[in-house]
Amino acid sequence: MTAFLLKRSTQSLLVLFIMSLLVFSGVNLVGDPVEMLINPEADQEDVERVIRELGLDRPITEQYWFFLVNAFKGDLGTSFVFGEPALKLIIQRMPATLELAFFSLFISIIFALPLGIYAGLKPESKISKLIMAGSILGFSMPTFWVGIIFIMIFAVHLGWLPSTGRGEIGTFMGIHSSLFTLDGLSHIFLPALNLALFKLSSIVRLTRAGTREIIHQDYIKFARAKGLSENRVINTHLLKNILIPIVTVVGLEFGSLIAFSTVTETIFAWPGMGKLIIDSIYNLDRPVIVAYLMIIVFFFVFLNLIVDILYTILDPRVRIQGSK
Amino acid sequence: MDNILKIENLKTHFFTKNGILKAVDDISFNIKRGEIVGLVGESGSGKSITGFSIMGLIDAPGKIVSGNILFNNHPLLNYTPDQMRNLRGNKLAMIFQDPMMTLNPVLRIDTQMIETIKAHDKTISVRNAFEIARDTLGLVGISSPEERMKAYPHQFSGGMRQRVSIAIAMLNKPDLIIADEPTTALDVTIQGQVIYEMQELCKKTGTALLWITHDLAVVAGIASRICVMYAGRIVEQGSVKEIINNPMHPYTIGLIKSVPSQNKRGEPLHQIEGMVPSMLNLPDGCAFHDRCNQATNNCKNSKPLETNFSKTRVIRCFNFER
Amino acid sequence: MSNEKTGLSKFWSEFTENKIALISLLIFLFIVFVAIFAPIISPTDPYDLSKVSIMDSRLPPLSENFAGQTFLLGSDGAGRDMLSAIFYGLRVSLGVGVMSGIFALIIGTFFGISAAFFGGKYETFIMRVVDIQLSFPSILMALIILAAFGKGVEKTIIALVLVQWAYYARTARATALVERSKEYVEAAHCLALGNKKIMFKHILPNCMPPLIVVGTLQTAHAISLEATLSFLGLGLPITEPSLGLLIGNGFEYMHTGDFWISIFPGVALLITIVSINLVGDHLRDMFNPRLKR
Secondary structure (H helix, E strand, O other), X not given: OHHHHHHHHHHHHHHHHHHXXXXXXXXXXXXXXXXXXXXXXXXXXXXXXXXXXXXXXXXXXXXXXXXXXXXXXXXXXXXOOOOOEHHHHXXXXXXXXXXXXXXXXXXXXHHHHHHHHHHHHOOOOHHHHHHHHHHHHHHHOOHHHHHHHHHHHHHHXXXXXXXXXXXXXXXXXXXXXXXXXXXXXXXXXXXXXXXXXXXXXHHHHHHHHHHHHHXXXXXXXXXXXXOOOHHHHHHHHHHHHHHHHHHHHHHHOHHHHHHHHHHHHHHHOOOOHHHHHHHHHHOOOHHHHHHHHHHHHHHHHHHHHHHHHHHHHHOHHHHHHHHO | OOEEEEEEEEEEEEEEOOEEEEXXXXXXXXXXXXXXXXXXXXXXXXXXXXXHHHHOOOOOOEEEEEEEEEEOOEEHHHOOHHHHHHHEOOOEEEEOOOHHHHOOOOOOHHHHHHHHHHOOOOOOOHHHHHHHHHHHHHHOOOOOHHHHOOOOHHXXXXXXXXXXXXXXXXXXXXXXXXXXXXXXXXXXXXXXXHHHHHHHHHHHHOOEEEEEEOOHHHHHHHOOEEEEEEOOEEEEEEEHHHHHHOOOOHHHHHHHHOOHHHOOOOOOOOOOOOOOOOOOOOOOOOOOHHHOOOOOHHHHHOOOOOEEOOOOOEEOOOOOOO | OHHXXXXXXXXXXXXXXXXXXXXXXXXXXXXXXXXXXXHHHOOOOOOOOOOOXXXXXXXXXXXXXXXXXXXXXXXXXXXXXXXHHHHHHHHHHHHHHHHHHXXXXXXXXXXXXXXXXXXXXXXXXXXXXXXXXXXXXXXXXXXXXXXXXXOOHHHHHHHHHHHHHHHHHHHHHHHHHHHHOOHHHHHHHHOOOOHHHHHHHHHHHXXXXXXXXXXXXXXXXXXXXXXXHHHOOOOXXXXXXXXXXXXXXXXXXXXXXXXXXXXXXXXXXXXXXXXXXXXXXXXXXXXXXHHOO
């Protein structure tokens, strides 16, 4: 187990290093930030002073070296636009994004598991076909367009739910979140549903496939032969087995929720780090872009590790082999 | 006669896209209390479907079309799904073929045993259920059952797993256990042990056993009566002595001849000519006629009915050897 | 040769068994037709500035413009006929999607097959890159690339190709590995045929079915991704208005209730993606031997 973790960590570090190189060199090809930042009427002296302050006059390799050294110190540069440390900006906005991502993950699992199991148990029924058709639709609908439709229907036309911002933030056990106030919940509902739709469709399909495979296993028939109620057969014997692949995929793709939250946050003006990155790309705010991407990569690497650990907890076969 | 199970003219058909598959087609037999009956046939002859029909576990597109299943003189086909569920794993239990596949890989043994008890006795405490489960595990020959209760299925060998399945079947002291090829997937040495242990257990508890197998030699050593199935029908039934010493149906004769020990060393093994017919495309008349060396025109055109040859002996053939 | 023909007609009859897939294919072909002939069949030329009048802006569907033409789907903020704009938009969206799909297919297949064929360190390297890329969400990948290069048609296509090639590479390698171990490849080796010839004349044709499946599903994905990027204002420039850009234009009128400006291009986008996905889904089921009973 330790050897496995060590190997995985080394791999992760390598990935981090390569990505930092790619991200940094890529982002630094963007147009000249000096033009963006400085009043066009400023004189040459001012321009040079700013360039020197930001270190933009040094060779790019040197800039990268400084970036790497500073990154280890937790300093990912200072935003051109906000004049604040990029890392601080991102961390400030991270809770909003995480709360959105977790809530949509919650929504998608809560709806997808029953729908997927139903479709898997009765593949020929009308409702199952409807569910599957819905999942193809959910799969195909671009997130941003669904977001627009949601705003149009629920915010503009019906006026039921607000369409921008995070709403009132409550505190519970030291955690600040929109989930703890009614106003906050009304604000998070639309963006979370929007973000969840794609994931929901893919979990429905995954659950259905898993159900169809496992329902024909001998141990399900044996569970029935033991006289267990259908509830017990489905909720324990079936569910525990389909959860293994689902947790793996959902965990690995949690990152894609974070990634797609860039779109959802932009549409719903959700003050998370996704909106920050899009704004930063508009503003050519290099340090923030680089910092965001580095944090995302770090996040991904971490996520992979978590999934591996969860996997061993869920599947006793792996657990035992691992401890030997 | 005190029959624990009485099957009359049971027909279980599968309505597939390619036609009606008559997996079980008009079979009748009975099992007395505490008796061990063997149901022998090649794979695809409908013997497992017979077992699942009794259990009420036929999945779509399968359906019991007609007939009667009397369990303790109660007609099971009139039972509601919930009555059936309550019977299963309680007074009527089943053991499956592949012990690697019958236990749920992600649940501990204690979970899988206790749930079986609690499914039929809502009031029992977990502690009591645990004790019953542990003692039953000891009964089937698993050492230090207390510790093994906490294990997962993959931590057991195949033979041990099958013992766990047997223990689960025995938990609620059933009147009848349907054992569907329970030793086929095991090593030969383990096979012998498990067969012996099951025989002893059934004797001790008075449980009747329907032993489904393709292996005539195995069943001859354990059962008191044998039913031979071919293409969805019982072609011959009788006591073990009658069937083994004096087989009458040409198919049974062929089966017995093809048991290796019947041959002298060096002689080629006997085989039944031809192949098992496709169940979707059974020949008219007797299903066995095109493999049978005694077939007449009569066999080709009409289906033979069951003939009661003696009190225990039933044969479905026009020209069985007397 | 006659054998091949029956294979094709058998394929076709199997494909048409699924009515939904057949209808989807017909819809998709219709969309392709509209995209190709957009300049001819559009009621107006939405990008001819001399004919577009700001007086006609944000007309609701079915209303007449200043010059007496009926705008079936209304007009956008600049007074363009939505229907014509959608036809032209389909042209751009489909063009970019298909183009990037083809490039990604070529590049990915090349790397996938050569990795399977040569093996060793080369294969390990290629597949490691593929793995890393596949573990990274496509939209983030595309955002990085566009953030680096800026927007533009070629840049969007490059971004889409870079996002997609790995899927093709993985599929191509997996099937090529299976094919490589088959006897006909060994026979080709024995005949001392060149590597190139074996790879592309013998292995490639046999890898096509799964690649076609991935191709359809990926193209749908590419169209959706391009729309998303253009909507965010990071993909195509205003001079090449794809459906995503049209939807983005309508977004600002969202709160005033002028729904048609972003809904109709969205519907066109959705129909395109769904029809491709349904065809791809059915193809996948057809090629999947496990589902055949």
